[in-house]
Amino acid sequence: MDLVLSRINEQSMACWQNKWSSGNLGRLCYSIVPEIDDRPWFAGLRGLLSRREIVLGGRIMSNHYGLNAHLNRIGITYTAMCPECNEYLNIDHVLFRCPANAAGRHELVSSCFELTGSRDICALAVERKRNSSFRAIEKFCRTNNVRF
């Protein structure tokens, strides 16, 4: 019986991996976590991240957050643009470009070294088990009252 269950599990994981590799949705997350795993993405960071940082990372990687880019995509807001500067209002805009959220940006950028995108920050945290990136993003968002 264990052999049968093991084969079913193997085939199920292979099917899942195939769909994940060839799908159209979740490509940002796929670029960070291309290999499926039955453990959560933060398994290697357990104990290093707070619950708030885990939620923040999950929302960034899934591209599901309370900013106009996502809210417009799901039909909640009429525009995907930033009301302050009329640029596409996604997380990268908030973290790296919007003049309305400048407080603490220097500290965020310096703590993330040469990285200029949330994808790179998430990938670095997941691949190298580096929690300081999520901590810096969480602090920046709290300082600028950015809500997810």
Ligand SMILES: [Zn+2]
């Ligand atoms: Zn803006």
